[in-house]
Amino acid sequence: MRLGDLALVVVAILAVTALVAIGLVYLAPERATRFAIDLERRRAGLVRKEIDLPGGLHFAYLEGGQGEALMLLHGFGADKDNFTRVARFLTGHYRVIAPDHIGFAESSHLPDADYAPTAQVQRLRALAQALGVRDLHLGGSSMGGQIA
Numbered sequence: 001m002r003l004g005d006l007a008l009v010v011v012a013i014l015a016v017t018a019l020v021a022i023g024l025v026y027l028a029p030e031r032a033t034r035f036a037i038d039l040e041r042r043r044a045g046l047v048r049k050e051i052d053l054p055g056g057l058h059f060a061y062l063e064g065g066q067g068e069a070l071m072l073l074h075g076f077g078a079d080k081d082n083f084t085r086v087a088r089f090l091t092g093h094y095r096v097i098a099p100d101h102i103g104f105a106e107s108s109h110l111p112d113a114d115y116a117p118t119a120q121v122q123r124l125r126a127l128a129q130a131l132g133v134r135d136l137h138l139g140g141s142s143m144g145g146q147i148a
Contacts, residue, residue, distance in 0.1 A: 028060035060106030061099035065091030075142025
């Protein structure tokens with residue numbers, strides 16, 4: 001096979017792959033999104049977990065890595081997957097924990113709860129204790145930075 005023919009085959013394969021990917025996004029957007037999120041989690045070494053705490057608190061969170069604990073706190077309108085891309089560079093050095101705040105995404109939505117930052121701090125402290133974390137590094141984005 002000549003070099004020009006090989007180049008045409010490679011271009012054709014890339015074009016078909018791109019068309020299939022675009023088709024999946026339009027024909028099955030939820031499945032395509034779920035696939036992309038799962039891929040990012042695997043690359044980061046993060047696993048989705050859940051825990052129930054007293055008072056009707058249900059936390060969904062991502063966890064992975066080893067070392068000192070680092071809790072990453074998302075901002076308003078975001079969720080635990082906000083940090084999956086950067087977590088890939090952290091899980092080799094830290095035990096990364098990225099929860100959905102109470103009132104967000106897959107965690108509890110309590111109708112009469114206080115959602116002020118100080119109340120979220122107390123809930124996250126309870127989460128850390130339930131996960132056996134005594135010492136904790138914190139990182140946050142936007143509202144998560146205020147809570148941190």
